[in-house]
Amino acid sequence: xxxNYDIDNVDLKILALLTEDAKMPYTEVAKKVxxxxxxxxxxxxxxxxxxxxxxTTLKMDYSKMGYDITAFLGIYLEKSSLYDQVIKKLYNIPxxxxxxxxxxxxxxxxxxxxxxxxxxxxxxxxxxxxxxGIERTETIISLEESLNRHIQFNV
Numbered sequence: 001x002x003x004n005y006d007i008d009n010v011d012l013k014i015l016a017l018l019t020e021d022a023k024m025p026y027t028e029v030a031k032k033v034x035x036x037x038x039x040x041x042x043x044x045x046x047x048x049x050x051x052x053x054x055x056t057t058l059k060m061d062y063s064k065m066g067y068d069i070t071a072f073l074g075i076y077l078e079k080s081s082l083y084d085q086v087i088k089k090l091y092n093i094p095x096x097x098x099x100x101x102x103x104x105x106x107x108x109x110x111x112x113x114x115x116x117x118x119x120x121x122x123x124x125x126x127x128x129x130x131x132x133g134i135e136r137t138e139t140i141i142s143l144e145e146s147l148n149r150h151i152q153f154n155v
Contacts, residue, residue, distance in 0.1 A: 010033060010043065014029055014033055014044065015047070016153060059148075067114060069115070069117060070141070070142040071111075072109065073111075073128065074106035075108040075110060076134070077134060083108070086134060089133075090110065093112075095127075096110055120139070
């Protein structure tokens with residue numbers, strides 16, 4: 001952990017509890033960490049101000065909403081200097097949920113959700129592969145997500 005952040009075991013315990021259940025009331029967190037509810041509020045505000053906690057998210061099962069395909073897409077750019085231009089276009093494709101600028105074989109690695117293989121084909125052909133600056137793509141379809149978690153700190 002970087003020394004730029006002044007985090008102690010109380011902060012780590014609070015984060016560990018909220019990582020398991022982000023909807024847990026601060027009063028319950030406080031009881032489990034043996035501090036006051038106000039302390040939890042102050043600590044969370046500090047962690048937000050430091051940029052460590054960046055809001056809360058909702059975890060959804062996309063398959064139950066009709067999006068049965070999760071795919072990963074390796075994107076090769078014509079030139080690395082086109083990255084910013086390509087990213088702006090990718091942000092406008094609603095099926096894309098994560099974008100990483102990477103080393104290795106691909107310049108960009110993307111996660112997306114589609115209803116079915118026809119929808120995936122349409123997104124690839126009609127949206128992604130028409131983005132100026134993309135040379136080619138490689139698609140990997142996920143069969144199952146076996147693990148999705150945060151780092152677990154020992155406290």
